[in-house]
Amino acid sequence: MPVITYRDALNQALREEMQRDDRVFLMGEEVAVYQGAYKVSKGLLQEFGEMRVVDTPITELGFAGVGVGAAMVGLRPIIEFMTWNFAVLALDQVLNSAAKLLYMSGGQFNVPIVFRGPNGAALQLSAQHSQSFESWLAHIPGLKVVTPGTPYDAKGLLKAAIRDDNPVCFLEGEMLYNTKGEVPEEEYVIPIGKADLKREGDDCTIVTNGKMALVAMQVADQLAKDGIHVDVVDLRTVRPMDVDAIKASVEKTNRCVVLEEGWELAGIGAQVVDYVQRECFDLLDAPVYRVHQADVPMPYAKNLERAAKPDAAKTIAAVRKVMYLE
Amino acid sequence: MAKKKPEQTIRSDAELNRELLHSMLLQRRFEERCAEAYALGKIGGFCHLYIGQEAVSTGSLSVLRPDDYIITTYRDHGQALARGMNPRAVMAELFGRVDGCAHGKGGSMHMFDKSLNFLGGHGIVGAHVPLGTGVGFAIKYRGGDQVCICFMGESVVNTGAFHEALNMAGLWKLPVVYVIENNRYGMGTALERASAIHDIYERGASYNIPRAVCDGQDVFAVRAAMQECVDRARTESLPTLLEIRTYRFMGHSMSDAVSGTYRSKAELDEYMKRDPIMLLRMHMQEQGELTEDDLHKLDDAIKATVQDAWDFADASPEPPLEALFENVLVDTTSDAAAEAVAAD
Numbered sequence: 216m217p218v219i220t221y222r223d224a225l226n227q228a229l230r231e232e233m234q235r236d237d238r239v240f241l242m243g244e245e246v247a248v249y250q251g252a253y254k255v256s257k258g259l260l261q262e263f264g265e266m267r268v269v270d271t272p273i274t275e276l277g278f279a280g281v282g283v284g285a286a287m288v289g290l291r292p293i294i295e296f297m298t299w300n301f302a303v304l305a306l307d308q309v310l311n312s313a314a315k316l317l318y319m320s321g322g323q324f325n326v327p328i329v330f331r332g333p334n335g336a337a338l339q340l341s342a343q344h345s346q347s348f349e350s351w352l353a354h355i356p357g358l359k360v361v362t363p364g365t366p367y368d369a370k371g372l373l374k375a376a377i378r379d380d381n382p383v384c385f386l387e388g389e390m391l392y393n394t395k396g397e398v399p400e401e402e403y404v405i406p407i408g409k410a411d412l413k414r415e416g417d418d419c420t421i422v423t424n425g426k427m428a429l430v431a432m433q434v435a436d437q438l439a440k441d442g443i444h445v446d447v448v449d450l451r452t453v454r455p456m457d458v459d460a461i462k463a464s465v466e467k468t469n470r471c472v473v474l475e476e477g478w479e480l481a482g483i484g485a486q487v488v489d490y491v492q493r494e495c496f497d498l499l500d501a502p503v504y505r506v507h508q509a510d511v512p513m514p515y516a517k518n519l520e521r522a523a524k525p526d527a528a529k530t531i532a533a534v535r536k537v538m539y540l541e
Numbered sequence: 542m543a544k545k546k547p548e549q550t551i552r553s554d555a556e557l558n559r560e561l562l563h564s565m566l567l568q569r570r571f572e573e574r575c576a577e578a579y580a581l582g583k584i585g586g587f588c589h590l591y592i593g594q595e596a597v598s599t600g601s602l603s604v605l606r607p608d609d610y611i612i613t614t615y616r617d618h619g620q621a622l623a624r625g626m627n628p629r630a631v632m633a634e635l636f637g638r639v640d641g642c643a644h645g646k647g648g649s650m651h652m653f654d655k656s657l658n659f660l661g662g663h664g665i666v667g668a669h670v671p672l673g674t675g676v677g678f679a680i681k682y683r684g685g686d687q688v689c690i691c692f693m694g695e696s697v698v699n700t701g702a703f704h705e706a707l708n709m710a711g712l713w714k715l716p717v718v719y720v721i722e723n724n725r726y727g728m729g730t731a732l733e734r735a736s737a738i739h740d741i742y743e744r745g746a747s748y749n750i751p752r753a754v755c756d757g758q759d760v761f762a763v764r765a766a767m768q769e770c771v772d773r774a775r776t777e778s779l780p781t782l783l784e785i786r787t788y789r790f791m792g793h794s795m796s797d798a799v800s801g802t803y804r805s806k807a808e809l810d811e812y813m814k815r816d817p818i819m820l821l822r823m824h825m826q827e828q829g830e831l832t833e834d835d836l837h838k839l840d841d842a843i844k845a846t847v848q849d850a851w852d853f854a855d856a857s858p859e860p861p862l863e864a865l866f867e868n869v870l871v872d873t874t875s876d877a878a879a880e881a882v883a884a885d
Binding site (some may be wrong): 325 | 610612641642643644645646647651653654655658660661663664665668669670671672673674675676677678679680681682701702705706708709712867868869870871
């Protein structure tokens, strides 16, 4: 099976979906002539032309709304945000237009649109460029929120997102674009809303999503050397959340750690814990612990940034805690 | 650049004038009953009446084709009716009933009718303007010759969304007519207290967009100005910023006094001398197109239509509770959606 980068997996998904449906177009800053700020759209302008690969001014609120309007009348836009940090400017269109039009119109107008771009921290980009938005977006009924962590998931889920008749927020990772993984040559689509068991073990469950799936797999491999075997439940989609997969794992392990990239309060982990305490109350042998970003804006200095981010060491410590090993 | 004030009017035939009068009077009588229903508690929430501005909706929409698109703000009853939405569906929506156009999910601010390409009333000031630009983009993408009309109040021009949307329309040459219904006040703040530029249509210059201004109380002036804008969009794929100067005779919403802190009774009285329905009626009477008897018959018929809408809405049930969770998402799994698309 070919091994390709996360970036190329996304590029393949975009190309294949634009080939199969001429209603699909890509719009955003630097997607066309520049070939994408992170080269995700490389070659698409040359293949599909400037009506389907559209450079915009720096105007997130505006072009997000252009996408919603076009989707209302039958096109299938993919709106690229250079980062989700900039998408905050467009949040009104995501929240008040895309997510609500179907409901407010009594089912008359659906909005088949994908909002996509890198999410979360990279390296030393400081506070305004290092934020994870999945819990913000997951709060909103009317959206689907997808956070793939591997090239395989990225391609299969982006294809599903483009074919979905609903608005889908698709959160990638700047630090993921160069990561590699196996991606089959034959076509496949991964259903939105299904978690993936990325490692299997009986001792503890790690529930995670997005970029943290890689960290969780590292943790699993590290712990295995000490004879501790964990389930890694990669949610992949945080809205809708595959709570059945969480329950199935916790039923087996009786212990749970939630690893997420964002802040603690009202984070994805808070929702997972809420579910686990209610549905798995009698199954638990220990309290559920959470690993997340420190409750501060992201600092610039290397050592402070490292201290602020969730990582493998913090996750291992949490697993050992719920196993009463320390 | 179409900067001159179009004083000329299209002197249309009696039949057309009668249709215009019917459209405007229907909006007036309908909304008078809305005010009554609001006072009785049959309509809740925010309710923004259009009374005084009927020549704008009727004149603008009278030059459109059925396949053109309309998108507007939360002050949307008048445009919905002028586009031909069933008064029953509009009133039932206002009453929050299952037979409303959005089955009671939207209310006053969110009238939609897909069959009429009426893309809705939108509640966040300025937010729908980029959507209008997107509709124009879709028309151009498909190589069609439709036009999108995007209505907004004059307060919208101070939002970032307006600026971003018009810049892209000018940049990409999209077939959208941006109609500013300048009714002088953004809620209670006068135009001169909110905008650095008072001739709002001049803002089109910032985006290299053709611009025009017309009298919004004269339905013929609105038709003439709008025809020019629509022709430009349809044949040249160019946007226009059209400022239509009008006035609302009621408060900003039902919770706002008709006159009071921000405008005087004297000012209101002055503007009401140019009631758009009265001006059309007087013109028709001068032309011998309408007798007193004709007018009474027309008015009675319209009042009966509105009463029918009221009775229909009143009899319509509340939405069933299971509707609470319907239409949050298109009811399909991504698997099924993928199969549906694959089967196309």
